[in-house]
Amino acid sequence: MKQLIRSLVILFLSAVMAACATSGGQSTAQKRQEVLNMKSQVLTDLYKVKPYARTIVANAPGYAVFSNANVNLIFASFSGGYGVVKNNKSGKHTYMKMGEVGLGFGLGVKDFRAVFVFHDKATMDKFIHSGWQFGGHADAAAKAKDKGGAVGGEVVVDNITIFQLTEAGLALQATVKGTKYWKDAELN
Template identity: 40%
Template sequence: MKNTTKTLSLLSMLLLFCFALGTTSTFAQDAEKDAKKQKKIAKQRKQFQKNKSNALSEMYKTYPESKAKMGSSYGYAAFANTGVNLFVLASGNGGGMSHNNATGQELYVKMISYGAGVGIGLKKYFAVFLFEDKAAFDNFLEVGWSADGQADATADTGKEGEGGSAAVGMNVSRGVTLYQIADKGLALQATMQGTKYIVSEELNGK
């Protein structure tokens, strides 16, 4: 009887040990997954911040008059996507940030591409939306924005050998002006179709 009780006690201790070991291992795995996820989010946030800065620099360089328009705008959203054929499929690098000029608040916004063959051969693309008022700015953040059916433009590719980028700016909806800069020779109309801009809940911690 004593031996049986002792055996049961040892088995119970062994089971508790195994359970504790398994729980610890699960926690460790979950912690590792969470750490990798947070690292990925931090990397993407840094990339989007860089995209915003680069897009603004390209806009000011290509459109010197945009500085005055920026000064009178309620807010803006600036984006970049760089690399070969990034518009064929959704790219983790495609995105940027919105900025409220009235409050200084910024949000991370993703570019989502959904259309086979869109932007084939594209190596760099920058887009900056300037919003005239709060209504236009809020609508962009709450609803998102899709180029399909809202704008239609083709870039002036310039003369052969000039170098630089082709660019075109346009009013794309009420209170919204879009500036685009892309590779020389690329029709910007192709980069707009099949691209949607939406606020990223994950990157904004929501």
């Protein structure tokens, strides 16, 4: 059991370091482009599995897309990632980072993407400037590339529809967690 936990910790640290380093690009412009490329790919993937989401995203005041790595070690959950909020009216992008800590039962490592669709401008502005989210989460994932499956899905909370897509991982978890989203000082 100790070896499994040690392996998960090493995998988690590697995943968080990769997720928090918004990209391998050298310049700020290259890093921004990497985030925008991630956003485009996630939206493409979302529209393949949930075609109706294209209309929801297009008609909303704005949306956010995040790349996140999550590790759950028995009673604690940790995540780190990056993303971008797009104001559909102005076209402006706000680059952001995220961190998450949770308590609950689970074990595993998961690399996933999340799309937040804001149903009003006030909610989007609050997310950009305050960034906190608190809630419960339960999921199961066993996925590598296009093989396997994941249960996560879609939820509507406080004028935000959230879609989750699992990229890869093996996890079974039920946690109560707090997440902090904040502006990326380097990219804005």
